[in-house]
Amino acid sequence: MSAEPASLPARPSLSERARAPGAAPYLDTLNPEQRRAVETLDGPVLVLAGAGVGKTRVLTTRIAHLLATGRARGQEILAVTFTNKAAREMRERIEALTGIPDGLPWMGTFHSIGAKLLRRHAELVGLKPNFTILDTDDQLRLLKQLLKAENIDEKRWPARALAGAIDDWKNRGLTPADIGAREAAVFANGLGAKLYKAYQERLKTLNAVDFGDLLLESLRLLREQPEVLERYQDRFRYILVDEYQDTNVVQYLWLRLIAQKRRNLCCVGDDDQSIYGWRGAEVENILGFERDFPDATVIRLERNYRSTGHILGLASGLIAHNRKRLGKTLFTGAAAGDKPTVRGVQDSHGEAREIGDEIEAEQSRGTSLADIAILVRTSAQMRAFEERFVEIAVPYRIVGGPRFYERAEIRDALAYLRIVAQGDDDLAFERIYNTPRRGLGETTLAQLHAAGRAANASLTQTARTLIETDELKPKPRQALRDLLADFERWRGLPGSTEELARVVVEESGLVAMWKAEKTPDADGRLDNLKELVRAIGEFPTLDAFLEHVALVAEAQSEDSGPRVTMMTMHAAKGLEFDVVFLPGWEEGLFPNQRALDDNGLAGLEEERRLAYVGITRARRRIAIYFASNRQVRGLWQSSPPSRFIDELPEDHVEVAEPADPPTYGYSSRFDDAVFSGGRYETPGWKRAQAQAASPGYRRPAPPRVIEGRAVALATQASLYHLGDKVFHQKFGPGEVAVVDGPKLTIDFDKAGRKMVLDSFVSRA
């Protein structure tokens, strides 16, 4: 989702203006293609929207137009996105356009709309309306139980693999009955189908669904209940789909079914940005749109408003190497700008040093850190940058790490809340019945399971009965009794959701547990619990909050000054930055060897699209790096530059002066495999050699004064003094040894002497 300004007048309201003959001023600011995409309302429409062409603007204006012209009311429009972020952004922009809050009840992610359908018609698919939505963790725990029950060696057939297979089947619209012998064979010598079936049955008894079910079960609902299907076919006069290239088979079938009757389906997407094939997305859906809808209107948006000419040229030249594409050529009226650079470096540390220096240079030129991003292929690459940035005190943030609601401490607290909301949530019970430690172990749980199965009752129900008997030893019996009493008490608690959450995290012992913990991250975890309590206060009921958590799972965003953004290229889709650094362009890493091994040419093309996504994130500057040596899994590896570097169009790149010249020839397991494979002759290789041979570099003068800000900070009295005891998230406790404005040199108890920025530490 790009961030073109929504330059739209606030009043009079849209509908008022539309009522005046010929008045639709919101159309005037669109270019001709955008306008066509907005105004072609009837029948199937495919909008091929390249990077930075104003896609979100087209979608939101189209919806506003539908409303303004009276073609549809808000509740008659179905608008689906992939991420909550995209849905939120669209909702906000439409509200700004129309002035109507909450006007689009059916705008949301595929999953949230699936959940809404299922809750409405739960009984028709064998669920109760208050079903639980399981996350990956619960799912794995459940599968492990099933594997154990079948006596399957979890070493050989890990639960993760089964989860993957089931997810894959669900993405492809296959129910257990659809799994033939060949498919079933992918797991545990053909037991796959049987396990899938058992899993689905378990889910039903738990009154639970997983993410895949939100789609697959709602598809089943529509298929098996003609009246329900017809109702929604009639209701949704207009359907819009964002990121169509990312749809999988179920989503495709689901859309086709709902859209079949009125046929007013508008899909927006970009085949060149399809980077989620590995999780079930079918580029075929977008490639075959015209085959599926022969009367479709296809509109190409190719005018780019984001990047300079050279950046677009670079991206276009690279993506042209893909064979399977619909074909689109982005152009811009903007200046050519600076040529993107390619630079070879010695290793990942050199790379981090270079980029760190470049960031400081950008900063001294007035670029805000918030406008700078480092986009990597794999998360592991981020570590080197983190270390360097901590050293040189460049503030950074990592997008997409472990998400807030997936952190262990949060999931524990949530499990308690889930049991309060729904006493029969066995998976939640299993998670926390001995967290914090209360002397309940495997033995007790096994007893509960056995008795529960016999009585066909949930674990808490069973526990309630069992503590009245003498089956259990006195200690676990009392522990269990106390736990159940807690559940009861919390359930009866008057007051706000926030108050409830506060009591639960306190009385469950979770807070005490982390307070007692001595690890450096314990403090952060306590903060997270506080944040959870705060977050829950924004919801009227516990149920509403839990639904939000299951479906939205968004991280908290607290702003604390501009920071460099670090993330994977996958996570960067839809974002834009002035300056983008693209490190790690080496064979094996990018294109990733695994993608190549698993998916051959298709895998290579997807990697190339990923490169395209990475490049097109930049507004004015791109810098690509490749390192000749990199530590991969504890081992040093030497790889040649990425083939993508050789594919870059010469006119739009500049080979940067070697700062930390790459040297090859490290012995590595790739020596024979790759280096004798003929790649010595490629231009990229020669480039690398040329750099290696060129005279040593002058290190860019260390960027000193950072325009006013650093000066101001430096003269300001520091928050810390010599000898202060401080605490750092990463390094733990330490003592201040040198104070230099905001930069502190600290002797850490564990990590030794490091220079860090004062905003990264707190008083110990």
Place this chain on the structure above:
DNA sequence: ACCCTCGCATTTTTT
């Protein structure tokens, strides 16, 4: 029941 040590795998990730 809890703690410790050894072995093994390790792309990308949303919902």
Place this chain on the structure above:
DNA sequence: ATGCGAGGGT
């Protein structure tokens, strides 16, 4: 390098 899970010892 690193972290998670299984298995053995206390």
